[in-house]
Amino acid sequence: MIDQLHQTLAKIRIVLVGTTHPGNIGATARALKTMGLNRLELVAPRCAPDAETMARAAGADDLVEHAGMHQDLVSALAGCRLVIGASARLRSLEWPTLEPPECAVRLLAEARVGDVALVLGRERSGLTNEELARCHYLVHIPANPAFSSLNVAAAAQVLAYEIRQAARRQAGECLTDPPRDLATAEEMEGFYVHLAATLIELDFSDPEQSRTLNRRLRRLFNRARPDRVELNILRGILSAAQGRKRPDRFTRRQSPTLVEQTPPQAYSD
Numbered sequence: 231m232i233d234q235l236h237q238t239l240a241k242i243r244i245v246l247v248g249t250t251h252p253g254n255i256g257a258t259a260r261a262l263k264t265m266g267l268n269r270l271e272l273v274a275p276r277c278a279p280d281a282e283t284m285a286r287a288a289g290a291d292d293l294v295e296h297a298g299m300h301q302d303l304v305s306a307l308a309g310c311r312l313v314i315g316a317s318a319r320l321r322s323l324e325w326p327t328l329e330p331p332e333c334a335v336r337l338l339a340e341a342r343v344g345d346v347a348l349v350l351g352r353e354r355s356g357l358t359n360e361e362l363a364r365c366h367y368l369v370h371i372p373a374n375p376a377f378s379s380l381n382v383a384a385a386a387q388v389l390a391y392e393i394r395q396a397a398r399r400q401a402g403e404c405l406t407d408p409p410r411d412l413a414t415a416e417e418m419e420g421f422y423v424h425l426a427a428t429l430i431e432l433d434f435s436d437p438e439q440s441r442t443l444n445r446r447l448r449r450l451f452n453r454a455r456p457d458r459v460e461l462n463i464l465r466g467i468l469s470a471a472q473g474r475k476r477p478d479r480f481t482r483r484q485s486p487t488l489v490e491q492t493p494p495q496a497y498s499d
Contacts, residue, residue, distance in 0.1 A: 235401050239266050241341040242393065244386060245306045247361060248352040249275040256286030256294060257383030258350075263290035265390035266397070270297040271306040271347075286383075303361050307347050312340040315349045315357050315365035316389065318379055326367045330389055333369035334396035348389060350382050413461040421461055422448060428468045 244262055249255055249272065256279070259270055270293045272279075279294050287294050300306040307313055314333055328336065333348075340346045349365060351357035362368065371380060371388050380388070398404070413421070426444055429435040435443050456464065 235397055236266070238338060238341045239393070239397060240268060241345050242267055242337055243269045243271050243306070243310065243345060243347040244390070245271040245273060245303070245347050245349040246275070246382065247273040247303060247306075247349060247357060249382065250277075250353045252277045252280050252283040253286040254353065254381065254383050255279055255297075256283035256288070256290070257381075258386045259283075259287045259290040259293035259297070261383055261387035262390050263293055265387075265394040267390050267393065268293055270294070271300060272297050273300045273303050273306045303349070303364060307349075307364060309345050310347045311344040312337065312346040313349060313365045314347070314367045314369050315362050316351070316385055317362070317368045317370055318356055318385070325362065325365075328367050328369045330369060330371055330392040331396065333367070333389065334392040336367070337393060338396055338400065350386060353382055410455075410457045411459075413456055413458050417458065417461060418451070421451070421465060424465055424468050428471055431472055 244258070244267060246255060246258060252275070255270075255272065255275065262268065262270060279297070283294055284291050298306065314328065314337065317327075337346050337348060348369070349357065349361070351361065357365075369389065371385060373380060422444070425447060426435070426440065429440070429443075430437050
């Protein structure tokens with residue numbers, strides 16, 4: 231399943247058109263690599279990748295070094311069965327527009343069959359109408375209407391993240407903690423009995439009027455759902471509060487004079 235996921239992601243091209251600042255190429259490469267995408271295509275960048283590009287790539291130098299260089303968008307899209315263009319604004323002309331999550335799902339579905347492309351335009355002006363005409367869909371990142379202009383690398387990061395998330399869902403991958411060895415109902419009941427008895431011994435609660443307190447404490451620890459190790463710690467605290475553990479059990483019993491006269495290596499914990 232993981233190999234199939236990598237093969238699918240490898241068929242997704244991220245195409246940058248007319249990038250003005252070479253640093254944005256490196257930042258985009260970094261954004262892509264963090265999400266498992268590794269195919270970058272450059273269409274007529276104003277400046278070729280340079281030292282700043284590599285610095286901003288921050289370890290994604292290989293994506294920059296292997297990036298395709300094209301004079302026009304037609305060349306960059308050769309062989310693609312699906313092309314989606316990113317637009318920072320909603321266009322007045324009618325064009326099928328997708329939200330980023332839907333864009334990711336469509337790209338992945340088509341990438342199982344062949345190459346697909348996600349096209350991002352120039353920093354200031356985006357894609358021209360002629361370039362948009364080569365796209366099957368547009369994708370729009372819903373941002374603050376009063377300030378909706380995203381840096382091209384930031385937009386690439388958002389869209390690459392959505393692709394990664396969609397791919398993980400389809401592969402059944404999820405971030406979950408390993409199963410915990412939770413305390414059982416009877417172990418919790420023993421703890422509650424111990425807790426109630428300790429509170430009475432400490433004169434914290436009145437045995438005749440502590441039902442509400444005990445119910446609240448049950449709710450508290452039921453929400454926490456302690457595991458067995460945690461429950462043992464709690465019961466150890468209760469036993470210490472009851473005086474069942476010697477208060478000086480962690481104190482060394484030798485006298486200061488003896489400690490000074492005896493070499494350190496003669497003692498161990």
